[in-house]
Amino acid sequence: MNLEEIKHLVNKGEMLPLMEDFYTIQGEGHHTGTAAYFVRIGGCDVGCHWCDVKESWDPEKHPPTRTSEIVKKAAQWSDTVVVTGGEPLTWDMSPLTKGFRNENMKIHIETSGAYKLTGSWDWICLSPKKNKLPTQEAYKEANELKVIIYNKHDFKFAEDQALKTNENAILYLQPEWSVREKMMPLIVDYIMKNPNWKISLQTHKYLRIP
Numbered sequence: 089m090n091l092e093e094i095k096h097l098v099n100k101g102e103m104l105p106l107m108e109d110f111y112t113i114q115g116e117g118h119h120t121g122t123a124a125y126f127v128r129i130g131g132c133d134v135g136c137h138w139c140d141v142k143e144s145w146d147p148e149k150h151p152p153t154r155t156s157e158i159v160k161k162a163a164q165w166s167d168t169v170v171v172t173g174g175e176p177l178t179w180d181m182s183p184l185t186k187g188f189r190n191e192n193m194k195i196h197i198e199t200s201g202a203y204k205l206t207g208s209w210d211w212i213c214l215s216p217k218k219n220k221l222p223t224q225e226a227y228k229e230a231n232e233l234k235v236i237i238y239n240k241h242d243f244k245f246a247e248d249q250a251l252k253t254n255e256n257a258i259l260y261l262q263p264e265w266s267v268r269e270k271m272m273p274l275i276v277d278y279i280m281k282n283p284n285w286k287i288s289l290q291t292h293k294y295l296r297i298p
């Protein structure tokens with residue numbers, strides 16, 4: 089295939105820049121502790137300064153891969169897939185999620201919600217970012233809202249985001265990893281005073297698994 093053909097397929101979401109895929113345990117949020125196959129799609133220009141996968145940002149660094157190939161491998165490992173990135177909604181997620189649907193998989197996404205919500209999802213984890221706020225549709229469709237707490241102002245940001253999110257979404261505060269020791273006590277205190285929130289920890293990092 090020549091470069092133009094590949095570009096065309098990536099534009100349609102039939103090929104995606106695949107950074108990595110791996111079978112592990114969901115470490116964060118509502119499904120913490122549950123085995124799932126992770127598919128990490130390259131490409132993100134949201135630019136969070138504390139992002140823990142900056143290597144994912146440049147899509148050119150990750151090989152364009154056919155969605156059919158991604159699906160085939162994932163289905164061999166698990167009945168649940170978590171699509172993450174990078175920012176997966178950089179791309180049209182319809183072909184990829186159609187493929188997973190055909191395999192009767194449960195399809196989850198980790199997203200900032202900053203771009204058009206494409207694809208068909210059983211679980212949407214919305215993690216809004218100040219630099220590029222989610223679309224209205226992302227707020228409407230989110231199953232969980234997971235706000236990263238890096239500093240004290242982020243509690244206010246979390247409340248603002250919760251007001252915009254549908255009322256059924258489950259609310260999580262997750263410490264930014266590098267400041268976890270400082271922020272965890274503040275989060276614990278906040279949640280005891282505001283019990284509509286729960287804490288989410290990046291348990292895979294404590295477990296030293298991917």
Ligand SMILES: C[S@@+](CC[C@H](N)C(=O)[O-])C[C@H]1O[C@@H](n2cnc3c(N)ncnc32)[C@H](O)[C@@H]1O
Pocket residue numbers: 132138139140141172173174175176198199200201214215234236262263264265266290
């Ligand atoms: C790497 S992002 C990829 C998906 C999407 N771009 C997003 O931000 O939701 C996956 C999850 O990790 C969170 N995250 C990224 N860096 C983090 C860090 N340093 N500490 C805690 N959570 C982090 C994000 O907020 C998001 O919920």
Ligand SMILES: Nc1nc2[nH]cc(C(=O)O)c2c(=O)[nH]1
Pocket residue numbers: 112113114115116126172173198292297298
């Ligand atoms: N185990 C594990 N759980 C995760 N939950 C969200 C992750 C992500 O990077 O999107 C992630 C990840 O990278 N690993």
Ligand code: SF4
Pocket residue numbers: 132133134135136139140141142144173174175200217
């Ligand atoms: S939106 Fe997600 S992948 Fe993009 S920089 Fe922020 S945390 Fe990293």
Ligand SMILES: [Mg+2]
Pocket residue numbers: 140141
């Ligand atoms: Mg991660």
